[in-house]
Amino acid sequence: MNRRALATTVLADVVAPLAVFYGLRAAGVDAGPALLTSAVVPAVRALVTLVRHRRIAWSAALVLVLCVASAATALVTGDERVMLxxxxxxxxxxxxxxxxxxxxxxxxxxxxxxxxxxxxxxxxxxxxxxxxxxxxxxxxxxxxxxxxxxxxxxxxxxxxxxxxxxxxxxxxxxxxxxxxxxxxxxxxxxxxxxxxxxxxxxxxx
Structure with a gap:
């Protein structure tokens, strides 16, 4: 992975979700919805990667599946710690x-x-x-x-x-x-x- 790709990954999968989560928490949003919203960024990036390459990129597929599965479980159970x-x-x-x-x-x-x-x-x-x-x-x-x-x-x-x-x-x-x-x-x-x-x-x- 080159530096540009590494920087993009860190920004999309680490920095952006943290910024969204803590920004929403500062605005008074409950932890559950804030976590669900913060997971959108890596999920969208993973989906774009799969569509752009038009083949299975296992890392992107894993991220997307985990985001969707954990979000669905959190919504059903009401437990935000599943997302964590x-x-x-x-x-x-x-x-x-x-x-x-x-x-x-x-x-x-x-x-x-x-x-x-x-x-x-x-x-x-x-x-x-x-x-x-x-x-x-x-x-x-x-x-x-x-x-x-x-x-x-x-x-x-x-x-x-x-x-x-x-x-x-x-x-x-x-x-x-x-x-x-x-x-x-x-x-x-x-x-x-x-x-x-x-x-x-x-x-x-």
Missing amino acids: AREALVTAALGVALLVTVPSGRPALFALGRLVLADAGHDARSWDDRWRGSARFRRIWRVLTLWWALGFLADAALRVLTAYTLPVDVVPALHAVQWFPVLAVLLLAGHVWLRRPAHRELVFS
């Missing part, structure tokens, strides 16, 4: 998707690392040789993929916990910034794991 917990399903889905690849022939983090290597102009075939010939190399990437899977699942659990225990007005802002410490921990620990003396030569040589 919506994002937990996204990170849970990511965690499960990564977890499924751990025992496979291409764990997700290995495939991603290989793609980055190839995009940087390096010969990624050496990694294929190491994958076939080194049990330790395979273990490195399986453990790293498992670490990220568990991290996303923990993030999802934390989002559900905070959605149902903290004041409603606190949760949207908290969930918006939660990504940063979670990703920082995952990235830092993953970097330390790859840079261990026993792993460094296999991964970076």
